[in-house]
Amino acid sequence: MGKMRPEELPPLPEAPGVYLWKRGEEVLYVGKAKSLRARVKSYFHAEGKARRIAEEATALDFIATRDEVEALLLEANLIKAHRPPYNVLLKDDKHYPFLKLTNEPFPTLLVVRRVEEDGAKYYGPFPEAGALRRIKALVDRLFPLRKNSGYPMKRRRYPCLNHSMGRCLAPCVGLADPKAYGEVVRQVEAVLEGRVDGLLSELEAKMREAARRLEFERAAEIRDQIEALKAFFSTAQQAFDPEMGDLDFLGMARAGALSVVQLYQVRSGRILGRISRVVEKEEATDEEILWAFLRDHYLEASPLPPLVLLPFPLEDLESLAELLRRRAGRRVELRVPKRGEKQRLLELAEKNARLALESELKLLERRGNHPGLKALQDLLALSRRPFRIEGYDVSHLQGEARVFSMAVMEGGRPKKAEYRRMRLRAGNDDYAAMEEGVFRRFTGSLKEMPLPDLLLIDGGLGQVRAAMRALERAGLSLPLVGLAKKEEVLITPEGREIRLPLTHPALRLLIHLRDEAHANGLRYHQKRRAQEALKVLEGIPGIGEARRKLLLERYGGLKALKEAPLEELARLPGMSLKAAQALKEALREGAPEPA
Incomplete structure (x- = not known):
């Protein structure tokens, strides 16, 4: 059809x-x-x-x-x-765990993977299993809810060990007072919702009342409970303005096909947790990605705040706002703040989303699955995804000693064992120098190295076409692209310019390779300057091996040594005024500049 x-x-x-x-x-x-x-x-x-x-x-x-x-x-x-191919699908689309407070006369707290319409209260999701375990352990230790996971509650003949330890009111044997148990449930709800300030005040009042009635053992139990809650929430959460109340705020960062969306949950002015999801979808817009995240998260998340801060406006939010209103039983506002503390929250979320994106990219690079490789294939219409990419740079030292340097990446990772450089015979002509270097790479002593899938030329259209001429002379046809330094624009042999955002994974990869090739050539020139300076310093009285090493490490070459003030040289460790004067006099009398 x-x-x-x-x-x-x-x-x-x-x-x-x-x-x-x-x-x-x-x-x-x-x-x-x-x-x-x-x-x-x-x-x-x-x-x-x-x-x-x-x-x-x-x-x-x-x-x-x-x-x-x-x-x-x-x-x-x-x-x-x-799972349609054109829809935005969130990476690691799995069911994160929730804490479930069951809907029974004597509720218990469970760890579950799905939210069901069963009247229970759900808290989450918890993207970090460690955070869930810590808060579950805190509740189990401080609040005497029943601990057996069987529900409806099974009747027992004798209370379990938890009752003897004071960690359960033993409703399973009929020892629990429903009113007292309900009070414990209310306190657990306050902890799970992050409303600890009011709970702490309430517990402190109860501790003082117990002490007034001379119930010192009970007062000590409440004191320990208070200290445990304070310790947990002071280390597990970051405090903000308590007047900010309950809200969620989101941040997003993108690099080509890869995006990271993060949501922070603030309850009673404290950050309770963070949800982070990764999306890999080149053709999806930022709006589509954020909408997909909001839809998937808020279909299950609980409890819902009265305010959600968005990083940018979205169309057709009415349906989501209505869904949140029905789930929360009250209005939930979706807003893009423009100023003030709430705007600073969004800046924090965006900054952390960028850091998470950087980590994701580095992880992919370590696995040899750099997202820039697929992006390069699409951008340059290559027949296959490039694996080996070689970057070429031509540099010189004060107009002399031109050097052709080569850096290599395989699978998006530098392969430094195969970095090479060569001195060129070409004169003061950048294009001729690039042509000579590329030609010698494929016809000289380096021709036995593997052929690259892509060449990166440091420079504009002139350098790119010089590299093309070298390949034609060598009888080769290899894809190549230039990278102009000032604006970081890609240049094709046909003269087409490809402008990408600096966060694009393809551009990031090529900039990294270009910088590696440039640094490879720079190291050669630094070594050569040091050799030239060493020859001059060896003939100066009072400048022995230790002082020569010190001066070269500090200044690198003769030019910097000539420009250094006499007083500065004399103050260096191991130097003296006499040695510094001898050095300056020798350099003044005609120590040659490095060629």
Whole structure:
């Protein structure tokens, strides 16, 4: 069956619902709409991804819903079921654990993976298992809820060891007073929701009352409880302005196809936790990625705050806001702050999202799966993903001693054992120097090295075309690209300029390789300057081996030594005024500049 035409669409209602673009039996994309008819027909007049979806699809299914919230829920479920290639799918899309306070006369606290409609209270998700274990252990130690995981509660003949240790009120043998047990449940809820300030004040009042009644053992128990709560929340959380109350705030960072979205949960002015998710989708917009994160997170997250701070505006948030209102039983505001403390929270989230993105990129690089390699294949229309890339740079020392340096990357990682450099015969001509260096790389002593999948030329169109001439002379046809230094623009042999954001993984990789090639040449010149300076210093009275080493480590070459003040030289460890004067006099009398 060929691609669909608008007239082949099924009759679509002007009603909210979900639509599924399909190719045969494969679901390509799942979307929701306020009006199915208007949204689906817009695909045939769109550009970019929407147009490609309509061109690839051979069929369309749709499901009308009662309202947009129902469409949102159905969309999320269908995306999880079909995992369509054109939808944004969050990396590590697994069920993070929750803490569940069961819906029973005598509730217990459980660790679960799914949120169910069973009347229980759920807290989470917890992306870090360690944080969940710590707070579960804290509750188990400080609050005497029943500990057995069987529910409905099983009747027992004798109380368990937890009751003897004071960690359970033993409802399973009928020893627990329902009112006292309910009070413990209320305190546990306060801890899980981060409302500890009020709880601490309440416990301190109870401790003083117990002491007033001379119940010193009970007062000591409450004191230990207070100290444990203070210690836990002072180390596990970062304090902010207590007046900020309860809110979530988000940050996002992107580098080409790779994006990181992070959500921070603030309760009673403290950061309780952070959710971080990775998305790898080149054609998805920032808005699509953020929307997918919000939808997937808030379908399960609990408890919900009254305010969610977004890093940038999103269209069609009404359905999500209505879903949150229904789940929370009150209004939940979605807002983009422009100033003040809340704006600074977003800056914090964005900064940490960038750091997380850097870590993700470095992890991929260590695994030999640098995202820049696939991006380079797409940008330069290469027949395969480049594995070995060689970067070439031509440098000189004060217009003389031109050096061709080569750096190598394999799988996105530097292969320093194969870095090379050579002195060039070309005169004061950058283009001729680049042509000579590239030609000798493939015809001289280095020709036995593996052929690269891509060449990176440090320079603009002139250097790129000089490298092309060298390849033609060597009888080779290899893909290459230039990198102009000032604006970090990619230059193709045809003269096309490719401008990328500095965070793009392909550009990051090429800048790294270019800098490695440049540093390789720079090390040669530094070594040569030191050799020239050493020859001059060896003939100066009073400048022995130790002083020569000190001067070279500090100044590197003759030019810097000539410019250094006499007093500064004399103050160096191991130097004297007499030795410094002898050095300056010898340099004044005509010590040659390095060639």
